[in-house]
Amino acid sequence: NAGVMQNPRHLVRRRGQEARLRCSPMKGHSHVYWYRQLPEEGLKFMVYLQKENIIDESGMPKERFSAEFPKEGPSILRIQQVVRGDSAAYFCASSIGPGDQPQHFGDGTRLSIL
């Protein structure tokens, strides 16, 4: 069973550009979570999605950030007009069910803003 696949592993963008981060959950998993992690810090919840639905996006900034999990294809975290403060590691996790199920993490995307 392939694990959670995230790409790209590293992404460099200039200020004002767009960043698209992709996440393919584990086979059979329909619940996807996105987290942001700054160096030496914990994981900050951003958004929770199920297929075609955003369940909870309370941890995601209302401007410039959006997420989707279409019926076909990977989940996408999109950051428009990136700023230096967006530099971080973004992790995606998937689970077989909601809430209290173990989460399986991808290797993350390290986003650097020049």
Added chain:
Amino acid sequence: GQQVMQIPQYQHVQEGEDFTTYCNSSTTLSNIQWYKQRPGGHPVFLIQLVKSGEVKKQKRLTFQFGEAKKNSSLHITATQTTDVGTYFCAEANTGNQFYFGTGTSLTVIP
């Protein structure tokens, strides 16, 4: 928002010494999960505790859930260099969010 605190934030131990990290919440936790993240890596699920007072063991690791379900601990006996990493507790509930603790970074000195 809800916050799960962990102490200590950092811990340096000599190889062979024991290590404990504590996870505390101001509210009752429905259940708790523990994850390990190696430097430069991603979090990896270790275990889930559900019942009040529950104790689970994985080789040298012992996990406990408090009687009041407001705290939890992870104890490692006779640490090895492979134990290096950051250990996170996380509250898993039937709601939508997933609250990770602040983490304890463990350094093992050979």
